[in-house]
Amino acid sequence: MWHLSLFCIATTITVITITHWLYRWWNPKCNGNLPPGSMGWPLLGETIHFFAPNTSWDTPPFVKERMKRYGSIFKTSLVGRPVIVSTDSDLNQMIFQQEGQLFQSWYPDSFTEVFGRQNVGSLHGYMYKYLKNMVLYLFGPESLKNMLHEVEYAATRNLQSWAAQESVELKDATAHMIFDLTAKKLISYDPEKSSENLRENFVAFIQGLISFPLNIPGTAYHKCLKGRKKAMRMLKNMLEERRANPRKVKSDFFDYVLEELDRGDTILTEAIALDLMFVLLFASFETTSLAITVAVKLLKDNPRTLQQLTEEHDNILRNRVNKDSGLTWKEYKSMSFTFQVINETVRLANIVPGVFRKALKDIKFKDYTIPSGWAVMVCPPAVHLNPNNYKDPLDFNPWRWERMDQKGASKNFMAFGGGMRFCVGTDFTKVQMAVFLHCLVTKYRWQTVKGGDIVRTPGLQFPNGHHVQITEKDKQNQHTISESDMNPAISRN
Numbered sequence: 001m002w003h004l005s006l007f008c009i010a011t012t013i014t015v016i017t018i019t020h021w022l023y024r025w026w027n028p029k030c031n032g033n034l035p036p037g038s039m040g041w042p043l044l045g046e047t048i049h050f051f052a053p054n055t056s057w058d059t060p061p062f063v064k065e066r067m068k069r070y071g072s073i074f075k076t077s078l079v080g081r082p083v084i085v086s087t088d089s090d091l092n093q094m095i096f097q098q099e100g101q102l103f104q105s106w107y108p109d110s111f112t113e114v115f116g117r118q119n120v121g122s123l124h125g126y127m128y129k130y131l132k133n134m135v136l137y138l139f140g141p142e143s144l145k146n147m148l149h150e151v152e153y154a155a156t157r158n159l160q161s162w163a164a165q166e167s168v169e170l171k172d173a174t175a176h177m178i179f180d181l182t183a184k185k186l187i188s189y190d191p192e193k194s195s196e197n198l199r200e201n202f203v204a205f206i207q208g209l210i211s212f213p214l215n216i217p218g219t220a221y222h223k224c225l226k227g228r229k230k231a232m233r234m235l236k237n238m239l240e241e242r243r244a245n246p247r248k249v250k251s252d253f254f255d256y257v258l259e260e261l262d263r264g265d266t267i268l269t270e271a272i273a274l275d276l277m278f279v280l281l282f283a284s285f286e287t288t289s290l291a292i293t294v295a296v297k298l299l300k301d302n303p304r305t306l307q308q309l310t311e312e313h314d315n316i317l318r319n320r321v322n323k324d325s326g327l328t329w330k331e332y333k334s335m336s337f338t339f340q341v342i343n344e345t346v347r348l349a350n351i352v353p354g355v356f357r358k359a360l361k362d363i364k365f366k367d368y369t370i371p372s373g374w375a376v377m378v379c380p381p382a383v384h385l386n387p388n389n390y391k392d393p394l395d396f397n398p399w400r401w402e403r404m405d406q407k408g409a410s411k412n413f414m415a416f417g418g419g420m421r422f423c424v425g426t427d428f429t430k431v432q433m434a435v436f437l438h439c440l441v442t443k444y445r446w447q448t449v450k451g452g453d454i455v456r457t458p459g460l461q462f463p464n465g466h467h468v469q470i471t472e473k474d475k476q477n478q479h480t481i482s483e484s485d486m487n488p489a490i491s492r493n
Contacts, residue, residue, distance in 0.1 A: 309437065359372055
């Protein structure tokens with residue numbers, strides 16, 4: 001009899017414990033008024049809905065449905081963490097401006113595993129500023145001026161190669177072009193001389209980064225982690241080889257990093273340096289190749305835009321004093337309509353579906369409280385596609401930027417982040433996009449062969465690729481950039 005009583009007591013305690021736990025899951029503690037929303041299933045939250053694929057250019061259904069139900073700020077749970085989602089421009093601006101005071105950069109554990117626990121996005125304060133200054137050594141305006149001719153040469157050489165083929169998958173081809181250029185500047189990587197293909201590891205990495213974070217053999221996320229492990233091993237081997245055979249003259253970013261590591265008073269560690277190189281290699285080519293592919297697709301679908309863009313670049317060639325010279329920095333800075341096209345492309349593309357931060361204390365905003373320790377996800381698509389911010393937001397309309405700020409971030413434009421964590425590679429991205437478009441529209445025509453459809457999971461993908469056929473225009477008066485044009489000693493404006 002007492003066994004039955006003991007079983008009943010144990011069962012009652014278990015039921016009460018589970019009920020209390022479920023109640024706490026669905027009704028989190030808060031010293032104030034939490035934003036409305038649903039915490040979803042215990043532990044899983046609403047993660048499956050968040051990762052559900054959709055094929056629209058519009059605000060992701062996960063966010064759009066909850067905005068209609070709860071408003072511009074709502075709570076949810078993703079990959080086991082409580083999250084406040086913000087589609088409110090004012091709150092977004094406060095989040096970016098209060099970096100290090102009310103909020104700090106944060107990403108889910110699954111992202112941290114992929115990018116490295118000491119990656120630049122996870123570091124704060126002085127260490128973050130230190131790494132940011134290191135990156136500006138590579139991607140700052142003065143460096144980009146010297147790099148302009150190399151970017152043009154890479155675009156010209158690759159377009160010539162693609163035009164000789166029946167068709168080319170543009171996303172993969174541009175990613176290959178940008179990766180080779182960036183890897184050369186970072187680590188003097190030459191795919192033809194290397195025994196291993198470094199970029200293949202990043203392809204596996206990319207496929208898993210935007211997948212459900214389930215680390216089981218056979219899943220995309222598992223392959224992603226394996227790709228990271230191989231890439232990091234290659235980078236570490238390169239670092240050790242460079243240390244064993246130091247160069248007398250610095251020729252790439254790796255030399256600069258090694259010089260920093262060898263300083264007696266350095267705060268840089270080898271682990272941080274390797275994570276930095278890994279993130280730079282990924283960020284420099286993946287997002288830019290997506291943006292270029294989207295731009296080419298949108299231009300083909302909008303002949304009037306393509307015509308004005310072509311006229312701008314034809315005028316650059318027409319007004320050039322030295323017809324045999326490559327692009328100058330002055331010419332690059334004159335591409336006003338091109339920058340409008342770039343801004344409109346990244347506004348519509350929304351390549352980064354969410355920017356994560358963590359609340360450092362209880363934060364009051366309007367009628368709500370964001371609890372200390374909670375994650376906050378800024379949702380750029382909801383801002384970029386809000387009809388109150390942009391008239392007819394799903395239309396590709398570069399002319400709208402004639403009356404808008406094009407230089408940096410604002411509370412209604414955050415394609416490159418905002419605040420002190422505004423992307424340091426923004427100018428590099430714009431240089432690559434502008435120069436590629438210059439080479440493309442002045443010398444080539446193209447047509448879609450197949451693919452071109454998008455899917456978001458929630459990151460942007462071209463699941464069937466975007467295959468295009470590229471053909472040369474009239475060769476009269478065209479100038480082909482040669483390797484001699486890459487000579488940095490050539491005077492450029």
